[in-house]
Amino acid sequence: MDKTLNIGSTFAWAFAVVLLVIGVLNLFLVHPVPGIIHLLLSFVYVPPANALLKKRFGFTIPIAVKIMLGIVIIWFTLGVSDLGDMID
Numbered sequence: 001m002d003k004t005l006n007i008g009s010t011f012a013w014a015f016a017v018v019l020l021v022i023g024v025l026n027l028f029l030v031h032p033v034p035g036i037i038h039l040l041l042s043f044v045y046v047p048p049a050n051a052l053l054k055k056r057f058g059f060t061i062p063i064a065v066k067i068m069l070g071i072v073i074i075w076f077t078l079g080v081s082d083l084g085d086m087i088d
Helices: 007-030 032-042 047-057 063-080 082-087
Strands: none
Touching: 007 032, 007 047, 007 063, 032 063
8 A cells, every 4th residue: 555645645534534524413413314424425535445445346436526526515515404504
């Protein structure tokens, strides 16, 4: 495994932590179902999970798909979800 620190992996870890926090907040403040979904989606952005996907199944999730998924998740959380109403 590559031990170098680059901007892409730093951003991926940061976004995974943000989704993890959103998932925990949804789990306790809103409803368990969106919380669990956010927790599971946070593992898409963790770099070791990508290496595991590549090793086990022979493919990885493209960066463009991850960016679109991230935009949809943040949009849903802040715009449609009850958690966004709690923040306002």
